[in-house]
Each structure stands twice: as structure tokens, then as C-alpha cells.
Amino acid sequence: MECKHFGECGACKVYENGYEAQLNQKLKINYDRFKNFYNGDIKVFKSPIQNYRSRAEFKVWHVEDDIFYAMNHIEHKGVVLIDECPQVNIHIEILMPKLLKKIQEKNIGFKLFGADFLSSQSGEIVVSLLYHRKLDDEWQSLVKEIADELGIYIIGRSRKQKLIVGQDYITESLNINNETYKFNYIENSFTQPNAKVNEQMIEWAISSLEDTDKDLLELYCGAGNFTIPFAKKFNKVLATEISKSSINAAKSNMKLNDIENIEFVRMSVEEFVGALDGVREFRRMQHIDINTYDIDTIFVDPPRSGMDLASCNFSTRMDNIIYISCNPETLVRDLEILSKTHKVVDMALFDQFPYTNHVEMGVKLKRY
Numbered sequence: 238m239e240c241k242h243f244g245e246c247g248a249c250k251v252y253e254n255g256y257e258a259q260l261n262q263k264l265k266i267n268y269d270r271f272k273n274f275y276n277g278d279i280k281v282f283k284s285p286i287q288n289y290r291s292r293a294e295f296k297v298w299h300v301e302d303d304i305f306y307a308m309n310h311i312e313h314k315g316v317v318l319i320d321e322c323p324q325v326n327i328h329i330e331i332l333m334p335k336l337l338k339k340i341q342e343k344n345i346g347f348k349l350f351g352a353d354f355l356s357s358q359s360g361e362i363v364v365s366l367l368y369h370r371k372l373d374d375e376w377q378s379l380v381k382e383i384a385d386e387l388g389i390y391i392i393g394r395s396r397k398q399k400l401i402v403g404q405d406y407i408t409e410s411l412n413i414n415n416e417t418y419k420f421n422y423i424e425n426s427f428t429q430p431n432a433k434v435n436e437q438m439i440e441w442a443i444s445s446l447e448d449t450d451k452d453l454l455e456l457y458c459g460a461g462n463f464t465i466p467f468a469k470k471f472n473k474v475l476a477t478e479i480s481k482s483s484i485n486a487a488k489s490n491m492k493l494n495d496i497e498n499i500e501f502v503r504m505s506v507e508e509f510v511g512a513l514d515g516v517r518e519f520r521r522m523q524h525i526d527i528n529t530y531d532i533d534t535i536f537v538d539p540p541r542s543g544m545d546l547a548s549c550n551f552s553t554r555m556d557n558i559i560y561i562s563c564n565p566e567t568l569v570r571d572l573e574i575l576s577k578t579h580k581v582v583d584m585a586l587f588d589q590f591p592y593t594n595h596v597e598m599g600v601k602l603k604r605y
């Protein structure tokens with residue numbers, strides 16, 4: 238396990254023991270939860286025990302003339318003031334107190350209620366400052382000074398306003414099977430929160446792909462996090478996603494990695510499945526001739542709500558299904574449908590969210 242104190246660190250030992258105990262507990266719960274679908278070994282992919290989160294959202298709390306980072310209390314009403322946060326990556330952790338100090342020095346804290354951080358592993362950072370007031374030119378010039386002094390990008394957000402100081406994205410490098418992939422992560426769009434676990438998740442998913450000369454269909458592709466490292470394994474890839482900013486980022490990420498065989502389409506899964514079945518025509522699908530695709534594998538990574546019934550039924554037309562889930566409860570519901578035609582042949586637990594009850598699961602299914 239990584240220790241940021243570079244040695245025999247008592248504090249880290251305490252973290253590590255607590256971490257392992259909780260991870261074992263999560264594993265036990267999920268063996269039990271999925272026992273009706275799978276009784277092989279669940280592969281486990283661990284997180285660093287601290288400094289693992291590449292993005293984090295805090296409230297900004299005002300106490301008289303002072304301001305603090307804060308979070309909602311988990312057990313009761315009210316907030317917890319935060320003076321250190323070892324969960325965020327080391328670059329965000331170092332930045333947090335410095336930024337707060339600058340906000341006070343430059344007097345730009347009036348009606349500031351939130352600060353969202355997004356960082357790459359190399360330390361490129363964009364911070365969104367959220368306000369209950371209109372932001373003016375004076376704010377912009379003071380914030381430019383802060384951004385320059387701290388070497389970060391800052392976005393000011395208030396109702397119907399988004400002011401960009403620098404740029405509204407960072408570029409992350411992921412190491413996947415000893416190759417480097419670059420991704421532009423756009424502020425306020427979905428990105429995987431735990432970079433080290435994300436790398437392991439993509440590697441597991443690649444290892445689950447069959448060698449094939451056929452094509453891949455991906456639903457819920459985001460900014461191409463899986464799509465781009467997958468592309469070499471397939472002749473062509475068709476990938477869909479509902480968010481406009483994510484699909485635009487996915488297209489630019491494809492270019493950033495010199496990949497050409499992916500077609501990204503902005504469509505909800507519901508629209509896409511309907512369009513393929515001819516229920517309705519969509520202009521956004523007009524340039525795609527689905528008959529030129531020979532798809533035998535589908536990869537899905539839905540939000541916490543899981544897939545809908547129509548998309549689950551649609552997926553069962555494929556020989557191979559790979560499902561990444563950030564909510565085991567909706568995964569169980571969806572497996573009830575998928576397992577009627579497909580057998581679960583492999584499962585993995587990714588500890589994206591240490592010290593919480595949440596886990597990310599990976600499932601590989603093959604047609605009976």
C-alpha cells in the first residue's frame with residue numbers, strides 16, 4: 238500500500254488495518270448478494286488507502302468572518318467543518334488550504350457556497366467556485382490573480398453564469414497495460430473518481446474481451462474512458478451516451494489518442510434501443526448504417542439506477558455482455574433478466590469508494 242509519508246507510518250498502518258477490514262466486509266456482503274448468479278471467485282481490486290479521489294465537492298461554510306470547507310453530517314442534520322481531507326489526491330489536498338487563504342486575502346468569499354475540485358494524477362487542477370451572486374469583472378480579475386499564483390484553472394458559477402479563468406478541463410493520463418492514454422476531463426461532467434482503481438477496472442474489462450474480428454457496442458460511454466482503450470481490440474466500435482459535453486469530450490479524446498474506429502453518438506439508451514428497433518427515427522443516427530456493424534459484444538456502465546428493462550432485453554441479443562456497475566442493488570435486478578439467457582462467467586469488485594459501503598462491480602456474461 239502507498240504511504241505518502243514514505244515509510245513506517247503509524248497513521249497509515251491504522252488506515253491500512255481499517256481499510257482491509259472494511260474491504261473484507263464488503264467482499265463478504267457481495268459474495269452473498271450475487272450467490273444466485275455466480276459462485277466462483279470474485280477478483281478484488283484495491284484502492285490506495287489515502288489520497289485516492291481525483292474529484293471532490295465541498296460546501297463553503299461561513300462562520301462570522303471566517304470561511305471553512307464543510308460536508309453534510311452523515312448521521313444527523315448540520316455540517317462537519319473540514320480542516321484536512323486525506324481522501325482527496327495529494328495535489329488537491331495541498332491546494333485546499335492555500336485556495337481558502339487566497340479567497341480570504343482577495344476578499345472574494347461573499348456568497349460563495351461551494352468548491353468543486355477536479356485533478357489529474359500529475360496535478361493539473363480545475364476548481365469550480367459556486368456563488369449565490371452575479372460575478373463581475375472585478376471578481377474575474379481577482380480570480381485570475383489567484384489562478385496564476387496557484388497554477389490552477391478556476392470556473393466561477395452562479396445562476397445562468399459560467400466564467401472560465403484559464404480553461405474548463407484538465408488532461409488526465411491513464412496507464413493501461415503499460416500504455417499511456419490521454420483524456421480531457423471536462424469540469425462538471427462525469428469522470429471516474431478514483432484514478433488508480435479506474436486503471437485497474439479498464440485493465441480487467443480489457444482482459445474480459447474475447448479475441449474477435451467483430452464489432453463492439455457500448456452504452457453509457459461517458460467521455461470514452463473504456464471505449465478508447467478498447468478500440469484496438471475491435472474492428473469498429475459504436476458508443477452512445479446521453480450527455481452532450483461528455484460525447485464532445487469523447488470525440489476529442491479519440492483524436493488525442495490517434496484512434497479512428499469509434500463512432501460516438503449522443504443519444505439516451507432508451508432512444509438508441511428504440512431507433513435500432515425502428516420504433517422511431519433519429520436524426521442523430523442518420524449517418525450510421527447499423528447494418529455495417531457486426532456486433533457480438535456489448536459493454537455497459539450505467540449510472541446508479543442501472544439499465545432499463547428494454548436495454549437489458551436488447552443486450553441479451555449479444556453473445557458477450559460486460560457490465561460495470563456502481564450500484565450492486567440495481568445490478569442484481571438487471572442480472573435477473575440477463576441471466577435468463579447468459580451465464581455469469583467472471584466477477585470483480587473494484588474498491589472505488591474506500592471507507593464507504595459503496596463498491597463498483599464488474600460482471601462478464603456469456604450466452605448459454
Ligand SMILES: C[S@@+](CC[C@H](N)C(=O)[O-])C[C@H]1O[C@@H](n2cnc3c(N)ncnc32)[C@H](O)[C@@H]1O
Nearest residue numbers: 427457458459462478479480505506538539540
Ligand atoms: C457511471 S457513468 C459511466 C461513464 C463512462 N463509462 C466512464 O467510465 O467514465 C454513466 C454514464 O451514463 C450516462 N447516462 C445516464 N443516463 C443515461 C441514459 N439514459 N442514456 C445514456 N446515457 C446515460 C451519464 O451521462 C454517464 O456518463
